[in-house]
Structure formats: C-alpha cells, structure tokens
Amino acid sequence: MHRFLQLPFTLRQLQYALAVQETGGFGRAAELCGVAQPSLSAQVAKLEHALGVQLFERHSRKVLVTEVGAVLLDEMARTLTTARGLQGTAEASATPYAHTLRVGVIPTVAPYLLPAAACALAEQAPGLKVHWLELQTAACEAALARGELDAMLIADAPSQPSVDHIKLGWEPFVAVVPETHPLTGRVDLDTLAAQELLLLEDGHCLRDHTLAVCADRQVRESPYRATSLVTLVQMVGAGLGVSVLPRSAVAVEAARAPVRTLGFRDHGVGRTLWLGWRARSPHTRLVRELARTLRTALAEAD
Numbered sequence: 001m002h003r004f005l006q007l008p009f010t011l012r013q014l015q016y017a018l019a020v021q022e023t024g025g026f027g028r029a030a031e032l033c034g035v036a037q038p039s040l041s042a043q044v045a046k047l048e049h050a051l052g053v054q055l056f057e058r059h060s061r062k063v064l065v066t067e068v069g070a071v072l073l074d075e076m077a078r079t080l081t082t083a084r085g086l087q088g089t090a091e092a093s094a095t096p097y098a099h100t101l102r103v104g105v106i107p108t109v110a111p112y113l114l115p116a117a118a119c120a121l122a123e124q125a126p127g128l129k130v131h132w133l134e135l136q137t138a139a140c141e142a143a144l145a146r147g148e149l150d151a152m153l154i155a156d157a158p159s160q161p162s163v164d165h166i167k168l169g170w171e172p173f174v175a176v177v178p179e180t181h182p183l184t185g186r187v188d189l190d191t192l193a194a195q196e197l198l199l200l201e202d203g204h205c206l207r208d209h210t211l212a213v214c215a216d217r218q219v220r221e222s223p224y225r226a227t228s229l230v231t232l233v234q235m236v237g238a239g240l241g242v243s244v245l246p247r248s249a250v251a252v253e254a255a256r257a258p259v260r261t262l263g264f265r266d267h268g269v270g271r272t273l274w275l276g277w278r279a280r281s282p283h284t285r286l287v288r289e290l291a292r293t294l295r296t297a298l299a300e301a302d
Helices: 011-023 026-033 037-051 067-094 110-124 137-145 189-193 205-213 229-237 247-256 284-301
Strands: 056-058 063-065 100-105 129-134 151-154 163-178 196-200 220-226 243-246 259-262 270-278
Touching: 011 026, 011 037, 011 067, 026 037, 063 067, 100 110, 100 137, 100 284, 110 129, 110 247, 110 284, 137 151, 137 270, 151 284, 163 205, 163 229, 163 247, 163 284, 196 205, 196 229, 196 243, 205 243, 205 270, 220 229, 229 243, 229 247, 229 259, 243 247, 247 259, 270 284
Parallel strands: 100 129, 100 151, 196 220
Antiparallel strands: 056 063, 151 270, 163 243, 163 259, 163 270
16 A cells, blocks of 8 residues: 555655756746746755755755765656656647657758758658757757657767667768869878868767867867857858868758858768667657658768
C-alpha cells in the first residue's frame, strides 16, 4: 500500500523550483512562470519543507543553489521530463498529428535547409507540424535531454547513448576565397591550411569540422572570429582570409559578397547530417516521417 501514498509535493512546485534555478532569482522565475512572486516563493518554501532540505540560499541580490539542492533539482528535471513523456504518449496515441514536433537545428544548417524542408513537408507530409528552434549542438542535446525538444538536426552523431539517430545524408564542403585570390580550380587541404584561415567562434560544429579536416597540418588560423556564416563570408570578401562553407550555403552566402568558391581535391571533406531523438519518445513515428522529408530537402538543397 505504501506505493499509493500521496506525495507531499506537486509537479507545479518542481517547475517553480527549476525556474528559480534557471533564472537565478525568485522575481525572474515568477515572470517566467506567469505567477506572482509571493505565490511562487511560498510554493518553493512548501517544497523545501516537504523534502526536509534547503534547495536555495536566499540573498538580497541573488539566489544560490545548495549542494543538496543541485542533486535534487537534477532529479526534478528528470521527473518533469517523464511527466511530459506521459502526456506526449497519450497525445500521440489519440491523435498523432495533433502534436507539433519541436526540432532544434544548428545555425549552419537552418537558413539553407529549412526553406526546402518546409516545401518538402507541405508536399510529402502536410499533416506534420514542426516548430524549428535554431540552437548550437550542445544546446540542442541539452534541450532534448530536458524534454524541451522532440528531435535535433545536427552535424555530429549524438553523444548521448539514450538518443536514437538516423543519417540524413552527406554534405560536402567548399573553400571560399576572395574574388581576387590567386587560387583557382580545386584545392587540397595542405594548400588550405597554409592560408590565413577564418573560422566561426567556439561552439559552432563547423569550426570543429574545419579544423578536423585539416588535422595533422599546421593551420594558419586567423585571429578573427565570426558569429555566423554571413559574417564569415563577408570577412573573406574583405580580404581577411579564406574559409570553408557547407555546399548548401553557397547559393545564399557567396551571392552577396565578392568571393569565389572552390571544390576540394581530397575526398571526404564535408559533414554528415543527423536527426536525433530520445529513444523512448512517443513521437518516434513522427520523427521518422520528418527524417524522410528532410532527406528530400537535403537532396534539393545540394
């Protein structure tokens, strides 16, 4: 009979506590949750009383998570993820297309693949609804683990063993050089590494991929860092160095800067795109349907 005893806390209280952790304060947490601060503070205090531990140190200007609070808040996050999964399973069983898939997509893919993806979805899966969120790879994986995403479109195989994934396709890279640069034809990686190489800032997987294809070579890395491919290509056009682009970005980015693109002599210079999702997601069928349309979109964007 003990398994049926009433728990001394609610899912709402867990949500409030996690909001305090996320925002670093009770006022901002109340705004995030759409409730009055006194109400949220009282519910968090009740949660602490029910658990018999202090989750937060309350100071006049900031809130700190206690050591035991950090452990319990991780458990709370997993509990809420399970609760969302329960709701999702029920929705998926009743009306599969009633659910809108929340899909994270990395910034070096989003502007170039999503227009073709929208067209492919309209033609091949008109009932499938997708809400896209542009996030870097680490943010995609974290949001997927928290249950905030249903799937993620990334250019690295997922790092978590609890994530299923499917290969969408291979995308080659091209070198991008200033319009007046002496390089012509196809280039090899030794030639590329010898140039002043412009890269995206840390956190972008394209930066890591570019350095990886130049592995074992002495790279002349530029001190400049770009936050996006738009900025990167404009910097190349200004003569600040050369860089690497995914082929899907060429039609958009190379058209608005004084640059040229060159293919690589070396085979295998590119990236693999993957769609990943939680292994036990109730929306697996929808995600697999999305994967089929994304393959079509990737082929059209190539």
